[in-house]
Amino acid sequence: MNQAAHTDEKWWGWGDPGKKDNLSRHPEFIKYLSEQIDFTGKVTLPPPDVASIKIPESRLTKKDIASLLSIVSDEKVHTSDRSRIINTYGKSYRDLLRIRKKNFDTVPDAVVFPDSEDIVQKILTWAVENNIAIVPRGGGTSVVGGVETMCGDKNRAVIVLNLRFLNKILHINTTSLVADVEAGIYGPDLEDALGRKGLTLGHFPESFEYSTLGGWIAARSAGQQSTLYGKIEEMVESLRVVTPGGIIQTINVPASADGPELKRMLIGSEGIYGIITRVRIKVKPIPEEKYYTAYLVPSFEEGTEICRRIIQSGMKPAAIRLSDEDETEFAFSLLITKMPSVKNMVLKTGRRWLERKGYLPGKRAFLLLGFEGTKTDVAHERKKLRSFVSKYKVLHLGKSAGNRWYKQRFANPYRRDALLDHGIMVDTLETATEWDSIKPLYDAVIKSITRAYDDLGIKGIAMGHLSHMYSTGSSLYFILLASPHPDKELEEWQIIKRAASMAIVEYGGVISHHHGVGLDHKQWLEPTIGSESIQLLRALKFQIDPENILNPEKLLP
């Protein structure tokens, strides 16, 4: 079997191994960390060397392998330790921590790289016949344990179905503005192909550069411009899903009244109902213009009210994001770089000016607004925005602040790797709720996390922002930074995560707005959607996959 490396991604962290976030470039950020948490600057948890990791023997028998190789050629079946290791986890804090701790108790017994739907179907049949679990994997960027290799039964083998070679663009229809695409395609490859025809999908989650179309759909992802373009579920015209019992192809129409919308049961099914192999996506012309700008508002609470009114007035930003006061300071601390520069000087002068205007630390919240579309539509929206903000106490920071955000929009995961080196706990979690529940939910989650830090006797920060807004409510996103006790990171994370999740559920939030359920949220699904709904999801699971070979232990509690 071909054991060659099939990827040059940073398997133990995020993205391009050539890119590194150098914390020491940001003296104010270092200062901020030193004040807020126990940051010493020492590297305490370096990335591991793959050769030093011990993993269990493969549970696949010679017979299993032989029958597998009768349906898929050997270069598509990887059984090397390296392949098994790098396909074990996703990109959650819990995952990255276990990688650095070399904790690889459950790993896939093989990794298979199908490059056609036909092979996917044959592998599913083989898996049912041989009682082998299958974990589908796109970019492997789940932050909720969605791609971790669980078997559903200790004595059972599990293989990862890595779909990155199921990545062909099959057809782009410029009349109906749809494209037929294989689901394993990565974000940049998809946008490149569409871009050559002047088109875009308009879906840019933070993971964009390293996640796949199928992954977005399986987890019900939201792009940073979802306020204009919608969540991924609204971008799917139809899809094909391979199940143990056959292929489900939903109908290729823009809308219908053909009974319950089964398409929506496959979207968000996180691999438990089948493998998404092919998607007809809705595409649109590349926007003629993108205009990103930013404001400061006096508080997160006032900003929330401004955001609600912007959205409910019918304004159509592509992106709208409001940081709380703490996230605003966090972001400000990253602005100044170590090297003296004109930019630094301008930034420092600007900051003093803000402070003279009363926008002091703790009394300012950063509001980002981005508009995309035709020149005439963007101009119209800008005009509406100007007229709107004239009625509120806000301070226009201008285009350069907006563009800075836009340029940095995929960079956060690199920073996380740098923080992890120093043993810092870095996690994000998110929910959505209606406008009148935003404040109580936000307060409850921040309080709950802070109390958990106190109970654990650790220093930590909890901050958040609104993004992905709707007429009836918004997504709420939280970022945690803390200094866990060495060797207690996992259990302390568990306690903090539990505290946050309980507050979300208690205050009527949904357990996820765009990360998904996976392993980390499944215990919260029943309190969120109710036991009757769980029973229905189970009934479908049993109908589709009675042997429970598909992504076992995920999503359903």
Place this chain on the structure above:
Amino acid sequence: MNQAAHTDEKWWGWGDPGKKDNLSRHPEFIKYLSEQIDFTGKVTLPPPDVASIKIPESRLTKKDIASLLSIVSDEKVHTSDRSRIINTYGKSYRDLLRIRKKNFDTVPDAVVFPDSEDIVQKILTWAVENNIAIVPRGGGTSVVGGVETMCGDKNRAVIVLNLRFLNKILHINTTSLVADVEAGIYGPDLEDALGRKGLTLGHFPESFEYSTLGGWIAARSAGQQSTLYGKIEEMVESLRVVTPGGIIQTINVPASADGPELKRMLIGSEGIYGIITRVRIKVKPIPEEKYYTAYLVPSFEEGTEICRRIIQSGMKPAAIRLSDEDETEFAFSLLITKMPSVKNMVLKTGRRWLERKGYLPGKRAFLLLGFEGTKTDVAHERKKLRSFVSKYKVLHLGKSAGNRWYKQRFANPYRRDALLDHGIMVDTLETATEWDSIKPLYDAVIKSITRAYDDLGIKGIAMGHLSHMYSTGSSLYFILLASPHPDKELEEWQIIKRAASMAIVEYGGVISHHHGVGLDHKQWLEPTIGSESIQLLRALKFQIDPENILNPEKLLP
């Protein structure tokens, strides 16, 4: 038991008994009908007198009634012949024909009017215990047999659950722009209550005045302004559904990634998975301005291309509708009224002017465009429209033509009653497909229906329009008028309907875009969505309603 009439609607036809479409007011329309079909002007199929209708004895035993009355007070249980008759059918051509023919082979054995969710739940429990089928009924306006009282088993009793008294507005939340409403509320009552707070749902199907919120959701309805406001499924924040096993309440959030979107399995479930009792709807401010206007374009084909470009360019009409050449003539023939008037003179002069411009009958297609929203947004859209149409060969008919359509937008069903008096077959059917399939699908359906007329040796018209447009495609709506052979109407209708449905399925259309499946489309569901999908719908049905008491024989083939 209270046998009082509970409704003043025209039970054998449409709507307000005081409103009548008088065909003789339209001399050109009479001429049109006389030329196109065998229209004699004689009344051959008058509406029936309810007292002359014979129906079977109720199958409910004294014990059934006694146990029913132990859970619901007697004024809510109607067993009179009149109540049973008027709750038997919906409003399809097939239904109205059977009413006029006094064909009442299957009628409900009682009609129950619950006014609380609690009673609904008790009735479901009672129905399971006593093996009695339940047909939920809102406004009863289904045109696909969705509310016909089928029992699933000849020896079983069936009751209609008429939900019109489950119609309370529970709460209107002006911060989060949601309203909690009981599902049996009629369109006008809902809009009145919202209107008092300056709000609207924005859902105005042709049936609006006599249909209910719950009915819209059960059938996946689309309002005439759906191009701006979306289909009903997009207006539902959350809903409550009573099932035999308990109540399903979906979560009150604007968006989520909590696994498959089960809400979408309840929307469109047409009563087979449960009774929708309560809905949290998304509401919006009443538009400051409504601007409706109309154009003539040289052909349906050219108009289709214009519509596609309008939608794909990002213009945001609330309503956009393109009649084919035949529907355009049909509508023109209705313009002139019998009484001489200035309006008639203006219209006739205008028509001559059009013809001099080359827009002759058969060489013109009517394009309606409506914009709704804030004054500034409507002005912006109008500006975009003007700039857009300047590039195409179109003739602006102006606002009065747009307003005429708007004023008449709920009137068509009254005209149908008038035509039925004369034995004319009047039916509508609809589908949706992607832009590049519009022409082949349209041609195939028209040809298929026309061939069926020929085969049957009857005269008939088949015409259509595009409406409810999307970036990737559009709904296609067909109107049939024909002169069936007396006493062969039903079988001839069946043949014509079959011909149209086969063409839709063969050319990749969906079996319905907004009417639903009901009885009339269920045989076409499997060819449309595939047998794997049918199995999944069945698995859910069995999980929720193993005794098959809920709306038996509907939706699932």
